[in-house]
Amino acid sequence: VRLLRTFGEVRASRSGSLALVPTMGFLHEGHLSLIEAAGELAETVVVSLFVNPLQFDQADDLARYPRALDRDAGLAEAAGADILFAPGVSEMYPLEPATRVSVAPLTVEMEGAHRRGHFEGVATVVAKLFAGLQPDVALFGRKDAQQLAVLSRMAADLSFPVRVVGYPTVRESDGLALSSRNVLLSPAERKSAVAISRGLLAAAAAVAAGERVGVALEGVVAAEVVGAGGLDLEYAALADAATATRIPALDRPAFLAVAVRAGAIRLIDNVGLTPDGETDPGVRLTRPSILYAKER
Numbered sequence: 001v002r003l004l005r006t007f008g009e010v011r012a013s014r015s016g017s018l019a020l021v022p023t024m025g026f027l028h029e030g031h032l033s034l035i036e037a038a039g040e041l042a043e044t045v046v047v048s049l050f051v052n053p054l055q056f057d058q059a060d061d062l063a064r065y066p067r068a069l070d071r072d073a074g075l076a077e078a079a080g081a082d083i084l085f086a087p088g089v090s091e092m093y094p095l096e097p098a099t100r101v102s103v104a105p106l107t108v109e110m111e112g113a114h115r116r117g118h119f120e121g122v123a124t125v126v127a128k129l130f131a132g133l134q135p136d137v138a139l140f141g142r143k144d145a146q147q148l149a150v151l152s153r154m155a156a157d158l159s160f161p162v163r164v165v166g167y168p169t170v171r172e173s174d175g176l177a178l179s180s181r182n183v184l185l186s187p188a189e190r191k192s193a194v195a196i197s198r199g200l201l202a203a204a205a206a207v208a209a210g211e212r213v214g215v216a217l218e219g220v221v222a223a224e225v226v227g228a229g230g231l232d233l234e235y236a237a238l239a240d241a242a243t244a245t246r247i248p249a250l251d252r253p254a255f256l257a258v259a260v261r262a263g264a265i266r267l268i269d270n271v272g273l274t275p276d277g278e279t280d281p282g283v284r285l286t287r288p289s290i291l292y293a294k295e296r
């Protein structure tokens with residue numbers, strides 16, 4: 001894999017179509033599944049790695065975010081990346097950005113309500129990646145369902161000639177959705193955190209059994225999370241998959257999203273749902289995640 005630091009170097013190095021996998025690094029199997037899929041979609045696969053200060057509302061969350069460039073380069077290469085684009089802050093933001101991208105109607109609720117400025121930071125950095133790298137396709141995990149809705153809408157509204165595609169959530173073998181933040185959980189928090197996916201799966205089972213009422217589905221998740229102890233529930237919300245706004249009943253493609261705090265660590269997860277009872281709980285690893293490999 002070639003490690004490049006500037007937009008210009010990436011544009012000069014691409015050959016043929018370009019697939020982009022935007023990341024903040026500390027890669028796990030969720031990212032690797034996107035990189036592998038990207039290889040099927042385009043000739044050049046670029047993984048971007050940038051811990052974007054603009055999208056963190058808490059300085060300690062930004063400081064704590066795990067970073068490991070050599071590890072990530074090895075993993076990206078093994079998954080089939082051609083280029084690892086790891087710009088410094090001065091390449092990404094040569095000036096304090098006066099232009100910021102707001103996808104306001106999709107960012108009022110859920111993550112938008114709990115993380116002030118978060119989606120403006122995400123949309124701004126991804127718009128810069130789209131403008132600076134000119135990808136044909138960009139791949140994102142459906143674990144961040146609201147982010148996927150926001151970025152799909154941004155690309156459409158701003159006429160970026162890029163296809164934005166979502167891929168299934170990858171989960172640890174006990175169900176916890178993979179996140180680079182999982183390594184920051186204490187053993188007790190890690191154990192309690194399994195209640196999040198258990199709750200979502202219970203709600204998906206309720207959908208399969210015929211339940212369509214939003215508060216009922218939200219209640220199933222909330223009961224699991226609260227019952228586990230040690231987790232603070234921030235929200236459980238049934239939301240329209242395209243507009244990321246809460247809906248009273250499962251009458252269109254939707255996701256049931258949840259956010260919790262486990263000590264100082266914030267975790268989010270969701271399950272995709274359709275009115276005809278289809279559910280998208282993601283896929284599970286059968287081995288321990290590379291997040292926990294000793295040599296990290």
Ligand code: PAF
Pocket residue numbers: 022023024050052055122125126144147
């Ligand atoms: O999902 C992430 O890791 C980030 O929000 C993204 C899309 C790379 C933008 O910084």
